[in-house]
Structures are given as C-alpha cells and as structure tokens.
Amino acid sequence: MRWVNEHRARWRGVRWLAWVALVCLGSGIGFLALGEAAELRFPPPDFESGYSMPATQYPSARSQGMEWFDIAVLLATLGTATALVYAKRSRTGLAWLSGFSLLYFGFYREGCVCAIGSVQNVALTVFGTGYALPVGVGVFFAAPLLVALFAGRTFCAAVCPHGALQDLLLVRPVKVPRWLESGLGVLPFIYLGAGVTFAATGAAFLICRFDPFVPIFRLSGSLGMLLTGGAFLVLSLFVGRPYCRFLCPYGALLKVASALSRWRVRVTPDVCTQCRLCPSSCPFGIIREPDPGLMRPKEVSMARRGILVALAALPFLVLAGAGVGWVFGGAAARLHPTVALVEDYGDSLARGVPATPTLPERLALDRAERQSKDLLPRAEELRGKFRMGGLWFGVWCGLVVAMKWISLGMVRRRDEYQPDRTACFACARCFSSCPQERIRLGWSPAPDAVTTHPAIAAVHPVPSAKSGGCGCGPGATGGNP
Amino acid sequence: MLPGPSNDDRTSRREFVRNGLRVAGLTGAGVAVGALSHRGAAADTVWQIDPRKCLSCSRCATECVLEQSAVKCVNWFPICGYCDLCTGYFEPQPIGLDTGAENQLCPTSAILRKFIEDPYFEYKIDEDLCIGCAKCIEGCKLFGNGSFHLQVRHDRCLNCNECAIARSCPGDAFYRAPVEKPYYQFTT
Ligand code: SF4
C-alpha cells in the first residue's frame, strides 16, 4: 500500500499501473464502496493523518419563500397604485410608489422577474415542450392584465420598474406628432408577435435579450445593450416613456385589456367643463378632445367605405404576411443555436475546415460530428417549427396592420376631454390641471354656479393652488403642474 | 354637447360589447390557468452545467451577463486524487511542484494548494478569484480524476430567462435543473 502510494505520487507514468495493482489486490474497502471510483485514474486516498475531507459548498438559490414575497409585493403595489389613481387621485403618491417599485423590482430584483418578459415564458409553456410555467412568472403575467380589464393600466402607473424609470426621468416632454405616434403605435404589437414567435420556437428570449433597462438595473451587461439603455434614458428626458409607447410588448397586451376596462381614468370625476386646460398637461399627449362623432351622412358613408376597404384588404394582408413569414421563417431558423450548429457543420464538412480544437466554435463542430445522428433530424424539425412560426408571425403582422387601418376609420363620439383609455398610463399628471379637480380638492375656492360655465371660467381663470386653498388636503403639496 | 337618444344608445351598446368581451377575457384567462396548471406541477428551475458535457471552452468566463461570471470551478472532493502533481493546478511542464505563480495553470491563482500528508495535497477554489475559465477543469479532466468541474453558483446567478452562456455553450452543457436539485450531483 505504502509502496503504491509513493510511486503514484512520484511517477505519473505508472499511476495507472498502480491503479491496476490496487484493483488486483482488492485492498481498500472504502475504494470498493465507491461505485464510480472504478473509472477514476487515481483512487481517492486513504488518509492516515486523521484528515477529514471538506464538504463541497453548494450555496443555495434564492429561496422559494422569496418568490412568494415578490408576488405579495406585486399585488400590494398593484392594489396601492389602483387606489392612488382612483380613490386618492394623487400624483405625489404615485411618484413615491414608482420610486419604490423602481428600487424593488428594478434595482433590487434587477428587473427579473418582470411582466414584460413573462409573455415569453407563457409562450414557451404553451408551445414548447418540457417547460412549465413557474407560479411567480404566471402571476406577474396575469395580475396586471386582470387589473387592466377593470381599471386600466395602473400597472404602468407605478408598478412596472421600466415605466417608473422613464417616468421619473421625464423633465421636459416634447410633443410627438399624432401621425407619428399613431404609426409607431403598431411597433409594440409587432415586437410582441416576434417575441412570442421566438420564445415559442425555443430559439431565444428576444424581449429579455434586447431589454434596454435591465442592464442598467444590473449595472452590467454587454456594451451594446448598455449604450442602448443609456440612449433610452436620455431620450426619456424629453420624450415621455419612449419604450412604453413605441416598443413595450406587454404594453400592447395592456392596451387590448384596457380597451375593455370597466372603469377608466378621468381627468376629473366631476363634470368636464371643457376648459381645455388638461390636454397639454399630459406628457404623452393622449387626452382626446370632445368629438361630435360622424354627424353628416356623407361623412358616415365615407368612413364606412374606408372601413370596408380595410376589411377587404385584410385577407390579402394576412396572406401576404403568411407568405413572407414562411419564407423568412426558414432563414430565421439559424437563430436557433442547434440549427446554426448543424448548418456550420455542413459548411465545415464541405470546406474541410482545419482542426483548431481549442476554439469554442471548433469544439461545437466536434460535438456536431459526434451527435450528428440526433442533431440533423432535430435541426430539420426546428426549421419546420420556424417556418410555421414565421407564417403565424406574418399572419399576426397582417392583422395588426389591418386593425390599425380599420381603427383609423373609426370615429368615436366624445362629450368631454378624456384620456384615451388604451394609451393612458394612469400617471395622474393631468388631474391637477383640471379646475374642477382643484375645486374638488379644495385647492381652489368653491365656485358659485356661474363660474363653472366654461366661457366664464376661461375669462376668469381659477387661482393657482400655491396662492389659494386651505393647504390641508391630502395632496396639498402634490400640485404637479 | 350633442343630445339625442341615438347617442345614449350607442354608448350603452358599446358598454355592453365591452362588458361581454371582458367576461370573455376573464373566462379565457380562467381556462388558460386551468390548462397550464394541468400541464405541469411545481416548475421552478435554475440553470446548471452538466460537467460530462462541458468542453472547457472558457466561454463561461466571458459570456455571463454578470461582470464576474456566476460560473465557478468546484472541486468534488470524494473523487479528487489529492495528487501532488495536480494536472488541474500545474502547467504542463512545471518548473517545480510548488505554489509559484509561474507553475500555476489558473490565471488568477484561484486554486489553493494545501499539504495534507505525504503525498497528498488538498485543492480548494477561492470563488472570489475564480473567473470560471475552465483551464483547470480541462487539465483535471484530461489527466486527472475530473473532480474539478464548473457549476453555476446560485448565490451569484441571476437565473436569467435565457442564460447567455447556455446560448453559446459549444457543448450544450447547460440544462434547467429543478430548483430542489440545483447542482449537478456525482453518483459517488
Ligand atoms: S408600457 Fe410596458 S414598460 Fe411601460 S410601464 Fe407598461 S408594462 Fe412597463
């Protein structure tokens, strides 16, 4: 035994001989007890000095309990935000809550788990195989949407860390022209379709990979993404919530849900006197002016015709989308690592790439060679999936464009200035711009019946909150012009 | 201000449609929850590396979204040979079998070599220094017992939806481990 040990330590060449000897001698009961040890080049030693082997450390992941805590925080902030919008109607409260959400979901949880990304997990669960949705992710996906079905986008108001970051940075909003806003408004839906397609095919989590703010929350990431994040931050100073309005895929879902909402955010819970003070107070420019709707028969028939043309074009748009999607889906399959590997492997076979085994790419090709029996059919299957995914994505894009077209022809009757409920982030900035609201809060003196008339109110504007009012109301310090 | 019965009708009709769609949406959500919960029970997973598939390519050191990779070298002591000439610790032709930096394979001197008894040495990893470059792992795998292996350390890992290393791992060594068994376990 001693002899064996000494030689093992000194002369590497005979180590395996020593191993054979050890096996032959059958010495060392502990050795035999180790099932896998028969494959080891050097048997683990028998220590004589009373040395006790250290335990390998396995630091545990964040505990399951914390996941429930995240859920609780989400539900609490969501409830608080909804109450602040509807009951308290307090911009100050929402700003503080935004700050909290930014710190907790943003900088503490580092932007993960988040509702925006959860769309992909849901897609992967539904379309993929062998992936089941974690409870926490499911709640982050569903809760804001359910709330939006009743109360609009209060999640965006002060819970979503992405929204909070952009919202708190907004210092000098510029007006985005309505046509541009409307045109860019299809992007979130397209991005949503792309994100779902890529997640469903198991190729990538696009929405996570190209999230501009998560690298900022983590204070680390690839240079490209950090620069993109920085650009978005700078943009947020002047353009209200650029990511929310023109990219956020979850915002697209929230738009649909809030279109059906039971209640909507109102600039004043009282009567709108049409004083026209509120539209400019919304940094996102989404307070719509009163509209008589289509009154004259000629206008009505024009609008009808427009919608009919759009409806007639719908099948063609969808078909065109499907065709384009099918073609590009095949090409996009390369974005799946397995497909890319198989294609590279084919290339290298054709060109006879010299072996440089240390490069990861070369190692991957070696693996492709070893596993080609499994990989080739797998890649073929994935290509098929991508073509189908591309097709559905094309259909989706066609539908989005058609719906946008149809919506252009729809004219709604509105009796008062009111936020577009699908686009309103429920930030509560507009509330304090409304003289009616200021009176309700006691910031402005209560009117006699006469001054409520819009014509008179315009000539005799109500005094500002700073100079008048009792100053004792809950939002007395919260006048956010 | 356009009064007229037709307008009220339209408003209430719109409200009716909206209510109907909302109920439909809620029903759909309920059905979806039922279907999804039927698909799989407790589903939480974390990323982990299967050491048998790892090709020691060193991408673990560079691809992680964290500044300091969440992947570290781990020594599974029960199969470690405690070799004097540890091929995971020393350069291929070391000048001497000592802790001189010129002899060490590890670029950050993250492996701590400690004499136990003749001729055995214990090798521990200082995780704050280890960058997960897999140099030592390659050495240990090629000429040793393979007790050094890379693992995603869950005190550091953010458990990204899409692990950036998994995406580019040439060995396809990453897998989603159930959260109850977050580390690869050797059979001994
Ligand atoms: S639109 Fe998207 S990013 Fe903006 S607050 Fe809403 S969920 Fe968050």
Ligand code: SF4
């Ligand atoms: S609550 Fe809505 S309408 Fe009012 S300022 Fe905020 S986003 Fe604009």
Ligand code: SF4
């Ligand atoms: S990327 Fe994969 S093959 Fe490369 S070192 Fe990490 S686990 Fe090993």
Ligand code: SF4
């Ligand atoms: S050689 Fe690389 S993987 Fe091994 S301990 Fe050093 S830094 Fe870590």
Ligand code: SF4
């Ligand atoms: S899941 Fe994210 S943090 Fe963890 S090892 Fe992968 S890239 Fe790094």
